[in-house]
Amino acid sequence: MTGLPFTVYASDYDEDLALPLKPRELARFLSRKKAEAVAHKYSNAIIIAADTFIVFKEMLLGKPRTDKEAGQMLSMLNGKAHSVITGFTILDSSDGKTVSRSVETKVYFRKLSNEEIITYVGSKEPLDKAGAYAVQGLGAVFIKKIEGDFFNVMGLPLCALTECLKEFGIQVLSQDL
DSSP states (O other): OOOOOOOOOOOOOOOOTTSSSOHHHHHHHHHHHHHHHHHTTOSSOEEEEEEEEEEETTEEEOOOSSHHHHHHHHHHHTTSEEEEEEEEEEEETTTOOEEEEEEEEEEEEOOOOHHHHHHHHHTSGGGGSGGGOOTTTGGGGGEEEEESOHHHHHTOOHHHHHHHHGGGTOOSSOTTO
16 A cells, blocks of 8 residues: 555564563564564664554454354453554664554444354354454454554554655655655
């Protein structure tokens, strides 16, 4: 969406949501570790890494590993509000300059029927999504209201990210693109 050229490289950093950090701090920490895990492979690159999870009643929800876990997460969120937190890190591998930020967005689910939850879990879409839903997919029909950055709910808060990229001399809306 930004028009910036990029290559996706998966980090092998093993995320641990149980670390004793506050949610926004944890999101920044995990994104930084992911960026650092990739940076050694590139000598002159801008690395962007992110980590997204859900906070509901002080519980952190990552990606469900099974259909049963996905159903439990969706039942928990059913008819209620929760926060989506994304931490992102920008790291310049040529000089080590690093900036980490976090963004929080509040999402309100409408009341879902058991049939809707079962059918959605059966679609397999929830299995690789924090909180067991995809705002950019079928999960969009569950969302009654969003307060904050929609793109954060997708996993990358573009407004905050592009503002931080300016600190690295990268302008998204520039005549040089």
